[in-house]
Amino acid sequence: MRKSYHDIKAHVMERIRRDDWSPGTHLPGEVALAEEFGCARATVNRAMRELAAEGVLERKRKAGTRVRPVLKRKAEFQFAHIRDEIEAAGETYRYVLVDQERVAAPGWLRALMEIPKGRPVLHICAMHYAGTRAFQLEDRWFNIDAMPPAAHTCFAANIPDQWLSQNVPFADEDVVLFASNATQQVADYLNMSPGDAVFVVDRTAMMDGRKLSYARVFHHRDYRMTSSL
Amino acid sequence: MRKSYHDIKAHVMERIRRDDWSPGTHLPGEVALAEEFGCARATVNRAMRELAAEGVLERKRKAGTRVRPVLKRKAEFQFAHIRDEIEAAGETYRYVLVDQERVAAPGWLRALMEIPKGRPVLHICAMHYAGTRAFQLEDRWFNIDAMPPAAHTCFAANIPDQWLSQNVPFADEDVVLFASNATQQVADYLNMSPGDAVFVVDRTAMMDGRKLSYARVFHHRDYRMTSSL
DNA sequence: TAGTGGTCTAGACCACCCC
DNA sequence: GGGTGGTCTAGACCACTAA
Numbered sequence: 387m388r389k390s391y392h393d394i395k396a397h398v399m400e401r402i403r404r405d406d407w408s409p410g411t412h413l414p415g416e417v418a419l420a421e422e423f424g425c426a427r428a429t430v431n432r433a434m435r436e437l438a439a440e441g442v443l444e445r446k447r448k449a450g451t452r453v454r455p456v457l458k459r460k461a462e463f464q465f466a467h468i469r470d471e472i473e474a475a476g477e478t479y480r481y482v483l484v485d486q487e488r489v490a491a492p493g494w495l496r497a498l499m500e501i502p503k504g505r506p507v508l509h510i511c512a513m514h515y516a517g518t519r520a521f522q523l524e525d526r527w528f529n530i531d532a533m534p535p536a537a538h539t540c541f542a543a544n545i546p547d548q549w550l551s552q553n554v555p556f557a558d559e560d561v562v563l564f565a566s567n568a569t570q571q572v573a574d575y576l577n578m579s580p581g582d583a584v585f586v587v588d589r590t591a592m593m594d595g596r597k598l599s600y601a602r603v604f605h606h607r608d609y610r611m612t613s614s615l
Numbered sequence: 616m617r618k619s620y621h622d623i624k625a626h627v628m629e630r631i632r633r634d635d636w637s638p639g640t641h642l643p644g645e646v647a648l649a650e651e652f653g654c655a656r657a658t659v660n661r662a663m664r665e666l667a668a669e670g671v672l673e674r675k676r677k678a679g680t681r682v683r684p685v686l687k688r689k690a691e692f693q694f695a696h697i698r699d700e701i702e703a704a705g706e707t708y709r710y711v712l713v714d715q716e717r718v719a720a721p722g723w724l725r726a727l728m729e730i731p732k733g734r735p736v737l738h739i740c741a742m743h744y745a746g747t748r749a750f751q752l753e754d755r756w757f758n759i760d761a762m763p764p765a766a767h768t769c770f771a772a773n774i775p776d777q778w779l780s781q782n783v784p785f786a787d788e789d790v791v792l793f794a795s796n797a798t799q800q801v802a803d804y805l806n807m808s809p810g811d812a813v814f815v816v817d818r819t820a821m822m823d824g825r826k827l828s829y830a831r832v833f834h835h836r837d838y839r840m841t842s843s844l
Numbered sequence: 845t846a847g848t849g850g851t852c853t854a855g856a857c858c859a860c861c862c863c
Numbered sequence: 864g865g866g867t868g869g870t871c872t873a874g875a876c877c878a879c880t881a882a
Contacts, residue, residue, distance in 0.1 A: 428853070460691055465689065556632060562842070585793055605794075611792040656874095657873085676881090677878095678847095
C-alpha cells in the first residue's frame with residue numbers, strides 16, 4: 387500500500403511523540419522526506435502544511451521545518467443558534483420578546499459600537515427558555531445605520547441571532563466571556579437570586595470593520611460552556 | 616497574472632457575499648470551475664477544500680459542493696501558559712505553591728478521572744499573581760499511575776501547566792467554562808468577598824484516552840476571556 | 845452505476861529569506 | 864546566492880454515494 391498524506395502526518399506525529407524529533411528540532415526537507423517515504427514531494431508538502439496549520443510545525447522558506455517549541459494550545463467553542471442548542475439537548479425551546487424599542491444610542495454604547503452622537507439604535511430584550519427553565523437573557527443592540535432592515539423587523543416573530551445570521555451571514559464576531567453577579571433584574575428573569583453568579587457572553591458582530599450588533603447574554607448559573615475539540 | 620487558489624477563494628466568497636450563490640446553493644463542479652477560471656482542477660480543489668474546512672462550504676462526493684445553509688459560528692480561545700499570558704500583558708508574574716500532597720483519589724475525582732479505588736493522585740494548589748493582583752487560583756490533580764514523573768516533581772519550582780506541556784506536549788485537553796460564587800476559601804485567595812462571581816475553567820488533559828490531569832482554575836472577578844479570531 | 849470530490853504524481857517555476 | 868517551502872499543472876486512478 388502506498389503512503390498517503392495521512393500516513394505521513396501520522397508518522398511525523400509518532401516520531402514527535404516518541405521524542406525522536408523533540409520540540410525545536412529541525413526536520414529534513416521535503417525532498418528528503420519524499421524520498422524516505424517513497425512518494426511525491428507534493429504529498430509530503432500537503433502533510434507538512436496541514437501539520438503546520440494545526441500548530442504542530444513551524445515552516446519558513448529557506449529556514450525549513452521545525453517542531454514548534456511550545457505547543458499552541460487552543461480550544462474551540464461552537465456557537466450554534468440558541469434554538470438549535472436547546473433543541474439539540476432534547477428540550478423544548480421557547481422564545482419571548484421582552485422589549486423592543488428604537489432609541490438614541492446611549493453614550494457607553496456609542497463608544498463601544500463607534501456610533502456618532504444622536505444616531506438611533508434598536509434595543510432588544512428577550513428571554514430564551516429550555517423547557518420550563520429560564521435559560522438565557524439576551525440584551526441586544528442593533529446599529530440601525532449599519533443595518534437599516536433591523537428597524538422594520540418584528541423581533542417577536544424573529545429570534546435575533548437567527549435573524550442576524552440570515553441577514554449578514556458572513557459577519558465576523560468578537561466574543562468575550564466573563565462571570566458576574568446577578569442584579570435584581572437579571573435574577574428575576576433567570577429565576578435566580580440577586581448576587582448569584584451568572585455566565586456572561588458579550589458578542590459583537592462586525593462587517594467590513596463596522597459594528598452591526600452588540601449583545602450581552604446572561605446565562606443561568608448552571609450553564610456550562612464546553613469545548614468542541 | 617494567472618489565478619491562484621487564493622484568487623479563487625476570494626472570488627467564491629465574493630459571489631456568496633453578493634448573494635449570487637446564496638446559502639444552500641449548489642455550486643458548479645470542480646471541472647467546470649477550473650475551466651471558468653482557466654486553471655488546473657487541482658487548484659480549484661485546493662481552494663474549495665480550504666473553504667470547506669473554514670466552514671463556508673459543504674462538500675460531498677457525487678452530491679457536489681453547496682454553500683453551507685447555516686454558517687457554522689465558532690470562536691477560538693487561546694490558552695497560553697499562564698506565565699506568558701500575564702507577561703504578555705506587561706505585568707510581573709509571580710507563582711506561589713500553596714500545597715502539594717500525594718493522596719488517595721477521593722471518590723468524585725476517581726469518577727471524573729476514571730481512577731481505580733485506592734490509587735494515588737498528586738494534589739496541587741497554587742496561586743498565580745499579576746503584579747500584586749491575585750490573578751488565578753489553581754486546584755490541580757495529577758493521575759500518578761498515568762504520569763509517574765509527577766510524583767517526583769517539586770511544584771514549588773515548576774509551574775504545573777508548563778511542566779505538563781513539557782512532559783506531555785501533545786496531550787488533548789477538554790475545557791469547560793462556567794461561573795460560580797466564590798466560597799470563603801476561594802475569596803480569601805483571590806482577595807475578593809465570599810459570594811463574588813468567579814470565572815471557572817475546568818481543564819482535563821488526556822492522552823490516548825487516559826486522563827492525566829484535571830485542573831479547576833478560579834479567575835478573579837475582573838477576568839475577561841477574549842476570542843482570538 | 846455514473847458522477848463528484850479525494851488524492852497522487854512528476855515536473856516545473858517562483859518567492860522568500862537565511863547564510 | 865542558493866536552498867527551502869509555496870504553488871501550479873496535466874493527467875491519472877480511486878472512493879464514495881446519490882440517483
